[in-house]
Amino acid sequence: MAPVELRLNGLCKRFRDVVAVHDASLVIRGGEVLALLGENGAGKSTLMRLAYGMVRPDAGHIEIDARRVRFDAPRDAVAAGIGMVFQQFSLIDTLSVRENLALAWPRAPWWLGRDARRPGALDAHLARLVPGVDPRARTGDLAVGVRQQIEIAKVLLREARCVILDEPTAVLTPAEAGALHARVRALARDGFAVVLITHKTADVRACADRVAVMRAGRVVGEAPAADAADARIVEWMVGVAPAPAAARPARAADTPVRLSVRGLCAGPVRDVALDVHAGEIVAVAGVSGSGQVALAEALTGLRPLDAGQVTLDGQALRAPGRPARPVAALAAIPADPRRTAIAPSRSLAVNLALKRLAVQPWRVRRAALEEQARAPIARFDVRPPDPRRPAGTLSGGNLQKLVIARELQGDPTAVVACYPTMGLDVVATAQVRDAMLTLAANGCAVLWFGEDLDDLLAHAHRIVVMFDGRLVADLDAHTATPQQVGVWMSGHAIAPDPLRQAA
Amino acid sequence: MTTVAALAATPLRAAFVRAAAAIGVFAALASLFFVSIGQPPATMFVEIARAAAGSGYAVGESLVRATPIMLCALATLVPARLGLVSVGADGQLYAGAIVGTGALLAWPLAPGPVLLSAVLVGGAIGGALWALGPALLRAFVPVHETISTLMLNWVAAMLVTWLVHGAWRNPASQGWPASIEFPDTARLPVLGDSRVHAGLALALVLAVVLHAVLTRTRSGLVLDVLRDNPRLQAVTGCAVAPRIVATMLVGGAFAGLAGIVETSVVQGRLQSDLANGAGLAGFLVAWLAGNRVPQTVALALLVGAVLAAGDGLQIATAVPSSATLVVQGLMFVALLAVGGASARWRGVGHGRG
Known part of the structure; x- marks a missing residue:
């Protein structure tokens, strides 16, 4: 040839x-x-x-x-x-x-x-x-x-x-x-x-x-x-020299548990137990199809629970048979937001108000919604910054920023973010990452499902690994190496009691 | 392409351009058809216009034809605002006629206002009940509402036939299968000596209310959001299932109202085939109007006029009235073609990389 x-x-x-x-x-x-x-x-x-x-x-x-x-x-x-x-x-x-x-x-x-x-x-x-x-x-x-x-x-x-x-x-x-x-x-x-x-x-x-x-x-x-x-x-x-990546926020010892998962079963997810403390960033890693997306869906309300319970600051958040309701204290950033978190032909203003949709006054004033939309649009630099524009016309990165802007509006105490930087460019990735680091520094519990191991290890405090629907490892992200995590991800290192061994 | 883009610079002008294009395409298609059946097109257009709106009587007949189509279009439109495709307006119309007539047969001697209200409310309830089955099946099983509503159309039509041949047949009607006549107390008033009745006013008032609810209230916005993406029930906390039931019931009530109004005022008694194609015409009208209320109302009036013209045409010219069914079909084709073409020009479906 x-x-x-x-x-x-x-x-x-x-x-x-x-x-x-x-x-x-x-x-x-x-x-x-x-x-x-x-x-x-x-x-x-x-x-x-x-x-x-x-x-x-x-x-x-x-x-x-x-x-x-x-x-x-x-x-x-x-x-x-x-x-x-x-x-x-x-x-x-x-x-x-x-x-x-x-x-x-x-x-x-x-x-x-x-x-x-x-x-x-x-x-x-x-x-x-x-x-x-x-x-x-x-x-x-x-x-x-x-x-x-x-x-x-x-x-x-x-x-x-x-x-x-x-x-x-x-x-x-x-x-x-x-x-x-x-x-x-x-x-x-x-x-x-x-x-x-x-x-x-x-x-x-x-x-x-x-x-x-x-x-x-x-x-x-x-x-x-x-x-x-x-x-x-x-x-x-x-066009400009890149700013150095922000360091992970130092974490005070013995902060209370905010997000608590017990015995969670949902589709491929089997018996997952996990605590995320205030100010802590916990990363979830796993090869694709290990159940991590299903776990994120269960936590964000997109997938019903088969068994188990999820609490946020002691309040029940998810349970089997319980219909999903928006909770201001939980920022839910699901995977593939275009399909799961956005009304594509509605305006940015409406999309930013979705979590408050059920409590809108019976007569909706679009002008008021558009006014309320300006601040979050500006904060996350959603482009173009036109509150009337249909959300579906945004590029992938701006759509992701729109969802994050909406979810971070209510000063959340916990964040569940599934691949929040997937498809984002360098600037937007840094923006999203910095937003999550700032939240953790302010006492928020952050659960971060990520695809880039180096990124997760650099920014999380703990990293848990999923394999075949279960949590198989819980490692300190300060000391864990990508090789170590990779072995757990591939399922070759399943020990009798991995959680204790890893701690 | 450039000229079209320039012409369609503003939404209002774009709408005019679309309307003009649709009329042009329709005129061309209809002319071809008229030539092919050996009629001079120009004369035919004049005759159609005259038969549809050439006199007070013609206008009245057009409005009478338009009323059930408008209500059936609204019956399609309400579930469609949640993304449901209900084709059950015909069946709901029959069911409304049955329950409304049942109210008359139950209390034939009730005082006028009570009887009229019972008949009308009965019609609305009948239509809603006919939609309830498909609504529950869709919300909780799920069985697709298009299939279930379509199938139930025949069931309702047969039910009317069975009733008017049997239990509800008027013994005085000498073999003609129909119920007893509706007394004047059970009929909506008519305008002067025309056949135009208060059902039209009722439909228009309901359309205005519906438009306000769908475009100005939280309920309407929730429907818009869930139609766009049903998975947003987790984000918004607004469940889809109860809204499926609600929109189907409201839609059914609109069609049921069409049925009882047609039965009581226009035909004067319950008999077979009272729908006269209103359900299907209404579905097409709502669909062509993009499920928006003002456009639906306008288009229903237009379709009613063309259908009424068919009846007049048969008398005025040597053309069979079935020819106007073809003309009506060509009108739908023209509207669809122009709608599709303008969507292409606007670049829908041509995403940027």
Whole structure:
């Protein structure tokens, strides 16, 4: 396979009044991994959608191997050897892995046989790229990381020479991300051009050869990965030198228990007991599917309890059969807020008032709601700061900030936050993290379900690990190492009484 | 594209542009149809307009046709504000007619105001009761309300047929399957010597009240929020199930009212086929109006006029009245096409990366 050279020359794209990409030029070469970094809304996804023919440029042009090309639709880009894997997978969950591949395969014979068994090439392709996966497995039953690998296999099946991955690690656990990085390196070794859209410098360190950084629609920096220090990359991304991360607040000894969980069973969660004290940040870690999202859902009222009890400052908060009610003292920041915590076509003002919806006066004054919305919008810098704008039009990061702004309105005494920084850019991540640290410093109990182990260990006081629906370890975050936590996460270290041993 | 975008710069102008486009598309489709059945389109349009609104009588007939459609559209709209798709207005209309007629048969000699109130309230209760089953099934089982309401439509229609052939048949009607006539004391007043009755005024008043409740009160806002995302019941503490039951019952009451008003004032007695397609027309009206009350009222009046024109057309020209059903269908198609196209122009569904 001849290594491809894809040149984007002076591409511009505006969406009505928003300039998404402005005069952006970039070279993408075979045999090389290019990490394309930028904050949310910097234009990196749009630039790659231009390269993939999903969006047509207002100005500029694209060249492949020094030949000018024009993409009217993704099929033109696919024909030219460009493939893209999105955050929202395009696999059909109810079909088997092999059927999904057969659907995408341009050379699929007309007669596939039952479960697409006839073309043996598909199984060989799969065994090479995603070894260990049963081609007959129902795609929806597979872990996210595996499905992503199948998406990549699907793109390669269409004879792509350039593979674009849109924020691939945002949905992965550390172990899955490691596997992805290895796959990306292997692709580059085989001569493919790989573009990794990301905002994590960890991805750069793990697998990139070259770094390009976008800000406000422009490519503002480009360098070999080895020459671009993290601080430099962040400076390119946000335009200013990054502030040092805040330290975890010191914790007074013997503060009272605020959030108490006893014998909690809910769906996959089995018999979880946990105390979070005033001023304490407890991190919950676990590989995806270990029940941590279900635990967060049970605590935030999204999932009914099968057994057990949760109390906040001695008051019953959740119990089996008890309908979920908003509690001002509990800030609940669920995973995937777009689906669980937001009314997308309602205004920011209404969304900020959701916890108080049932106690609004019978005649709702929208002007008053809009007035009340200004302070929280300003406090968390939700953009655009228009209280009338439908919440669903916000970007992921601003939506997350909106939910946090709402939940922190009532001076909570406890916070349950599930992946609160997922998908956020550097600035927004620091903002959210600092807000939680400040709350803890002021005596709030913080339970933080996180995906980034280094982050959790740096900011929490204690870290508990979930495996197979149970809490299997309770470690002091000051002394625990990522390796130690990783062993508990993988379930290889289950001892007779882990909680006592760890303490 | 550019000109459309420029024209549609303000919401009000956008609405006018949409209306004009819908009329244009409708005129083109209807002309094609008229030519294909060998009628001169221009004459036909004039005849339709004349039959719909060319005289006091024509206007009156249009309003009479529009009243049950308007009430059935409101019956669809209320559950739809919670995201429910009820297609049971026809069945609720029949059930309202049954219970309202039952009230008459129970106390035929009650004093006028009492009897009239009992008949009307009975109609509303009947419609609400017919919606109760699907509401409970949806709220607690859950069985999808679209299927259950649709199926119950036939049950209610059959029930009316069974009653007017059996227990409730008027012995004096000599074989014609219908109940006894409603006495004047059990009828809403009519306007002058037309057939326009106070049911229309009642529907309009109810529409105004409903609009205020849905757009100005906490209850309306809660429906908006839960329709947007039912999982927000955990965040807001507002449970979905009781609101499913409430909206279905209110919707049922609207359709039941349509049934009893149609039975008592317009037809004067309970008989089969009294719905005359009002339930389905009402569903389409509410849906095309985006489940907003003012647009629903306006569109119901328009559809009522077109249907009434069909009856007049048959007399004035050699066209069968079924042709106006086609014309009505083309009107819906035009509205749908323009609505869909304008959603595309506004860029709905074209998210930014």
